Amino acid sequence: MGTMFYGDAATPIGIEDRALAHLKVAIITKLRRGESFTVSWKHAxxxxxxxxxxxxxxxxxxxxxxxxxxxxxxxxxxxxxLMRSANSTGGILLVPEQLDTGPIATVEPLATGPGAEEPAP
Structure with missing residues (x-):
């Protein structure tokens, strides 16, 4: 569990390391541009x-x-x-990572050998 400290708040904000790493990139990008914004999350x-x-x-x-x-x-x-949400009026909404668990698309191998069609020029 990572931690984010903001300002002089005595209470650190605990965020899972992987989520914090991604959030850090989005936050730093906005702050480097001199932009103010909000970050919101649901409590653990x-x-x-x-x-x-x-x-x-x-x-x-x-x-x-x-x-x-x-x-x-x-x-x-x-x-x-995260960056799309950062650029919205609602600010960054820390959401869980969406993993693509659908089937992986495959490409049919090209036929070779006798009787195989030649590709069009």
Whole structure:
């Protein structure tokens, strides 16, 4: 479980390392542009029910702490989804990673040998 510290808030925000790594990229991209925005998330099962929203501003200190010593491999699709939400009026909505578990498309091998059709020029 990673941790995000924002401003002088005494309560750290616990976020799973992989999610925090993706969120970090989206947040840093926005802050580098000098843009202010919100980040919202649903509370974890071990916390009181509800949700939270932070207003992030480039002049407020922000720190990310990861439990895992090695950086995680990022999913371009998840970062892009977070960036789309960051650019909306609602700000970043931290959502679980959507893994594509559908069947993998296959390509039929080209026929070769006697009787195989030649590709059109």
């Amino acid at each position: 099962d071990d916390q009181p029910s509800g949700r939270s929203t932070l207003w992030l501003h480039p002049n407020i200190p922000l720190r990310f702490v990861f439990d895992e010593p090695e950086p995680t491999e990022l999913s371009r699709a998840w970062v892009e989804e």
